[in-house]
Amino acid sequence: MAAAPTHVRRVEPGHRRRALHPAAWWAWAAGLATAAIETTNPVLLSLIAAVVVYVVATKRSAAPWSRSLVVFLRLGLIVIAIRVVVQVLFGDRIAGHVMFSLPQVSLPSWAAGVSIGGPVTAEAVLQALCEGLRLAVVLVAFGAANSLASPYRLLRCLPAVLYEAGVAVTVALTYAPELVTTIGQVREARRLRGRPIRGLAGLRGMAVPVLEGALDRSLELASSMDSRGYGRRTNATGSRRWATLATVAGTVLVLVGVYDVLGSATPWGLGAAALLVGAGALGSGVALSGRRAQRTRYRPDRWGGAEWLIALSGAAVVTAFSIAGALGVDGLQVSFYPLGIPPVPLLPCLGILLGLAPVLVSPTSAPRRGDADLSAARPRDVATRESR
Amino acid sequence: MLRDATTSTATVRVVVVVDFGPHSKESPRIVIKCLKVPVGTNGSVVLADVASSFHVPAPTYSTSGLLCSIDGYPSKGCGTPEPRGYAYWSYWHGGGHWTYADLGPAEWTVRDEDVEGWRYQPQGAANPTDPAPAESSDFATACAAAATSPSPMPARSGTTSGSAPLLGAAALVVVVLGGAGAARWRRRPRT
Numbered sequence: 001m002a003a004a005p006t007h008v009r010r011v012e013p014g015h016r017r018r019a020l021h022p023a024a025w026w027a028w029a030a031g032l033a034t035a036a037i038e039t040t041n042p043v044l045l046s047l048i049a050a051v052v053v054y055v056v057a058t059k060r061s062a063a064p065w066s067r068s069l070v071v072f073l074r075l076g077l078i079v080i081a082i083r084v085v086v087q088v089l090f091g092d093r094i095a096g097h098v099m100f101s102l103p104q105v106s107l108p109s110w111a112a113g114v115s116i117g118g119p120v121t122a123e124a125v126l127q128a129l130c131e132g133l134r135l136a137v138v139l140v141a142f143g144a145a146n147s148l149a150s151p152y153r154l155l156r157c158l159p160a161v162l163y164e165a166g167v168a169v170t171v172a173l174t175y176a177p178e179l180v181t182t183i184g185q186v187r188e189a190r191r192l193r194g195r196p197i198r199g200l201a202g203l204r205g206m207a208v209p210v211l212e213g214a215l216d217r218s219l220e221l222a223s224s225m226d227s228r229g230y231g232r233r234t235n236a237t238g239s240r241r242w243a244t245l246a247t248v249a250g251t252v253l254v255l256v257g258v259y260d261v262l263g264s265a266t267p268w269g270l271g272a273a274a275l276l277v278g279a280g281a282l283g284s285g286v287a288l289s290g291r292r293a294q295r296t297r298y299r300p301d302r303w304g305g306a307e308w309l310i311a312l313s314g315a316a317v318v319t320a321f322s323i324a325g326a327l328g329v330d331g332l333q334v335s336f337y338p339l340g341i342p343p344v345p346l347l348p349c350l351g352i353l354l355g356l357a358p359v360l361v362s363p364t365s366a367p368r369r370g371d372a373d374l375s376a377a378r379p380r381d382v383a384t385r386e387s388r
Numbered sequence: 389m390l391r392d393a394t395t396s397t398a399t400v401r402v403v404v405v406v407d408f409g410p411h412s413k414e415s416p417r418i419v420i421k422c423l424k425v426p427v428g429t430n431g432s433v434v435l436a437d438v439a440s441s442f443h444v445p446a447p448t449y450s451t452s453g454l455l456c457s458i459d460g461y462p463s464k465g466c467g468t469p470e471p472r473g474y475a476y477w478s479y480w481h482g483g484g485h486w487t488y489a490d491l492g493p494a495e496w497t498v499r500d501e502d503v504e505g506w507r508y509q510p511q512g513a514a515n516p517t518d519p520a521p522a523e524s525s526d527f528a529t530a531c532a533a534a535a536t537s538p539s540p541m542p543a544r545s546g547t548t549s550g551s552a553p554l555l556g557a558a559a560l561v562v563v564v565l566g567g568a569g570a571a572r573w574r575r576r577p578r579t
Contacts (some may be wrong), residue, residue: 040451043558050565056568092453093494095446097438104428115495128449209565331551337449343555353561 004110020361023148023157024307025244028055031314032355035321036137037262038129041334043344044352045137048317048332052137052144058359060147064184065177072143076136083132090119091128096121097339121181123336142176151177153301170222171215176383178221179214186210239288248286253278282365307362313357320351399424400500403530404438405482406458407507407521414461418523420534431479431493431504442540452570453492455479458506459540472511478518480505489514501527 029052034046053069060066088102093115102117151174158169186209187197196202253274260271324347325332331343401474404421405424408414421438435458439446445460456466456478466474479489481496482503489496498504512518524530 043562044557047561048558050569054460054565054569056570056573093430094449095430095433097492108565131451245399315439335449337452338446341552341555344551344558346554349558356565374478 017135017194019150019153019301020148020310021157021303021307022151022154022302024303024310025149025358025381026145026154027311028355028358029141029148029316030249031311031316031318032352033138033141034262035133035317035352036141038321039332039334039348040134040259041344041348042133043342044348045130045133047352048355049137049140052140052351055356055358056144056147056178059361063150064181065151066147067184068146068177069143069181071180071183072139072146075143076139079136079139080129083135084125084128087124089202090114090116091120091124093118094121094124094337096337098124098208099125122341126336126339130336132254146176146180152221155221157301169191170225171218174218174221175214180215182210182217184211193244230329243285243288245285246281246288250278250285254282266360297377309361312360313354316354316357317351320354321348324348324351398427400427400429400498400502401505401527402434402498402502403482403502403527403529403534404434404570405506405521405523405525405530406438406521407505409508409510410522412461412508414459414540416538416540418521418537419459419519419536419540422531422534425498429498431498432491432495434498434504435493435506436440444540455493455543455570459509463506473509473513475510476512476514478507478509478512478514478520479508480520480525482530483527484525486520486525488518488520502529526536544564549572 007265032048032052036045041044053073056069060069098119099122102120105116107114107116136217154173155170183206186206190197190205195205197206255278256279257271257273257275261275321332324345327347329347331345332348334342336342358367401422402423404423406419407418408419410417419438419442421441423437423441425434425437428484432455436446439459442459445457447458448456448466450456450458450466457463462475463474467474479493480486481489481509482505483501485507487531494505503525505523505525507519507521509518523533
């Protein structure tokens with residue numbers, strides 16, 4: 001550790017909290033996000049968002065990235081607004097209850113598929129709201145994973161097969177939490193100097209330093225991992241090439257399988273088969289390459305009962321949605337033509353409530369000193385965390 | 389209600405031919421309506437006008453804007469894959485011969501003496517090889533046939549979903565969880 005802890009942490013004897021495995025939170029969030037993709041029902045989407053917000057509010061730590069959810073909630077609202085504005089300006093002109101009319105631009109016949117302006121119906125706006133809400137809820141679930149899981153601990157679970165792509169993976173995984181951390185720091189710095197932090201003036205002054213800072217910090221972490229042997233290129237042996245090949249082929253098959261299984265238009269059997277074969281190839285690739293990378297781990301993350309509960313609760317939500325979809329339950333996809341109150345299916349509602357299970361887990365995912373061991377090369381970060 | 393009443397008074401004459409297909413249990417099988425609509429009206433609004441003039445349920449559309457049902461038929465599914473093709477409503481333009489529409493009804497602006505054709509395809513290929521409406525595509529002939537064509541059945545009782553208690557319960561859970569979450573968020577998390 002580069003920085004000596006100056007802050008005394010209260011630890012009740014016998015009640016030592018341990019940080020939960022970050023992959024468990026990502027699995028939970030992925031489950032809720034997948035469920036959100038499956039539906040346009042505003043009731044189900046609001047329920048998913050409420051569950052996510054409640055779990056994050058109760059389980060978040062004091063780490064700087066734990067405020068990620070707020071950023072993603074705002075991003076979600078922007079997404080909904082953009083979707084509605086696009087619908088009002090360029091949307092479908094299906095018959096419905098006209099709320100108001102915009103001046104219509106007449107386009108030549110070859111551009112007849114596009115419409116600009118014209119009557120705006122209540123149906124079209126509601127439909128756009130629900131579709132925007134779906135994307136917003138997916139973003140909120142992603143924000144929840146960023147809030148709850150430490151990006152540094154997550155990187156340590158990176159399978160050995162991805163070590164080659166270490167820099168790219170590190171930047172990709174840590175960019176969002178680093179962005180949130182940087183926003184906080186830049187705001188604080190500007191506030192101390194009496195510069196505006198809100199509105200357009202604040203945005204103009206903050207946008208560049210925030211984006212640049214977050215990328216810089218991600219790259220810094222990537223290079224510190226590089227210096228510790230991640231992404232080291234050695235002479236490729238036969239088994240390693242096989243491992244890489246199996247991983248790439250497995251990833252492609254898993255993608256095809258997920259697309260087939262989630263999309264209702266294609267038959268299930270093929271997609272499920274691709275998913276199984278792909279998962280097998282991916283697993284063997286990861287296992288093969290894991291054998292060659294022997295590394296010791298300082299305070300390895302344990303995967304215990306709490307982690308199983310969290311990951312399974314996310315899986316339960318998806319399962320409820322899949323069963324409802326297979327049964328053809330009414331109300332997963334809601335159309336507002338004709339205008340009316342959308343039906344609320346019971347099974348997905350109960351499924352979403354299973355997503356609340358992580359609240360029952362006793363240890364809060366509090367950051368520990370060991371949390372920073374990957375970023376030990378950067379005492380600034382450790383200091384930041386102490387100050388909050 | 390269906391259209392902005394303040395648009396210009398210039399109108400165009402349109403015939404709408406709705407063919408429920410030979411295998412449907414609808415009676416009558418073919419509904420024809422001759423009507424006047426303002427200039428600039430699209431095919432979707434014309435179809436909705438026909439439905440409201442007969443007091444039958446308005447056409448329904450899926451989330452993607454695909455037409456699902458006319459006069460409540462079919463009652464379930466929307467462009468569902470069948471063993472041979474798709475069950476869907478095909479859209480045609482008349483005038484001498486039927487042409488398979490390459491634009492959706494919402495993108496198509498009707499002109500004077502247009503003939504708008506709809507035919508249900510229980511096993512359609514979803515391309516112009518599907519059978520056209522079994523009615524003349526000529527404006528004058530179709531409009532004359534409309535005078536003697538029977539009206540569709542009056543509005544059948546729609547399937548009202550009895551999910552009001554569930555909707556209330558879900559809304560309550562959302563409010564309680566959201567409120568509790570927001571209250572909890574303000575508290576400084578334990579370190």
